[in-house]
Amino acid sequence: MKDKHVLIVDDHALFRTGMQMILTQVGQARGVSEAESVKEAFDFNESGVDVVLLDIHLPGLNGIDGIKPIKDKFAGVPIIILSASSDDRSIKDAKTLGASGFLNKAALADEIVSSITAVLGGATCFPEDVELEGVSEQTGLSTTLTPRQIEVLIYLCEGKPNKLIARELEMSENTVRVHVSAILSALGASNRTEAILIAQREGITS
Numbered sequence: 001m002k003d004k005h006v007l008i009v010d011d012h013a014l015f016r017t018g019m020q021m022i023l024t025q026v027g028q029a030r031g032v033s034e035a036e037s038v039k040e041a042f043d044f045n046e047s048g049v050d051v052v053l054l055d056i057h058l059p060g061l062n063g064i065d066g067i068k069p070i071k072d073k074f075a076g077v078p079i080i081i082l083s084a085s086s087d088d089r090s091i092k093d094a095k096t097l098g099a100s101g102f103l104n105k106a107a108l109a110d111e112i113v114s115s116i117t118a119v120l121g122g123a124t125c126f127p128e129d130v131e132l133e134g135v136s137e138q139t140g141l142s143t144t145l146t147p148r149q150i151e152v153l154i155y156l157c158e159g160k161p162n163k164l165i166a167r168e169l170e171m172s173e174n175t176v177r178v179h180v181s182a183i184l185s186a187l188g189a190s191n192r193t194e195a196i197l198i199a200q201r202e203g204i205t206s
Contacts, residue, residue, distance in 0.1 A: 038066035101125035
């Protein structure tokens with residue numbers, strides 16, 4: 001893990017501070033960046049990140065549904081899911097959707113560092129007592145939407161009109177309309193309001 005750059009995506013500042021100390025002092029990480037949400041993580045340059053630590057409970061897009069867009073954004077960068085609990089369903093979903101590991105937030109510093117080091121070396125780190133074989137069915141709303149569509153959907157859920165979304169994402173209003181149309185189709189929604197309700201139900205927005 002030495003000389004690697006880690007991106008922590010977690011909405012709790014105190015936890016991020018503690019994790020940063022572990023990564024830099026115990027793991028000797030070259031650098032640690034912080035984001036409070038999947039949306040904020042998209043602001044980082046993917047070429048400068050070596051591994052992503054992704055909290056499972058986040059505002060907006062949750063960690064499980066955030067795996068695919070993060071993988072698409074940070075191509076080739078391993079993702080480790082962080083959680084205060086280690087329920088089998090979440091662990092299996094994380095594995096199915098392409099995460100390289102799953103860490104309990106209560107893990108000791110040495111365990112955290114060794115797990116991240118293993119993942120950086122090409123291995124995976126999941127709890128040994130969870131049966132992961134045969135898990136192949138992908139779940140989650142993010143499997144049907146592109147990363148860009150998810151970004152647009154998040155802004156829709158914030159009540160922003162196409163013009164403001166276009167400005168925020170630096171694209172034309174026509175392109176936004178195309179994305180919105182694709183989102184409605186993917187969600188089986190007849191209008192923006194229905195799409196927002198579906199997104200809230202599926203955990204895209206809190």
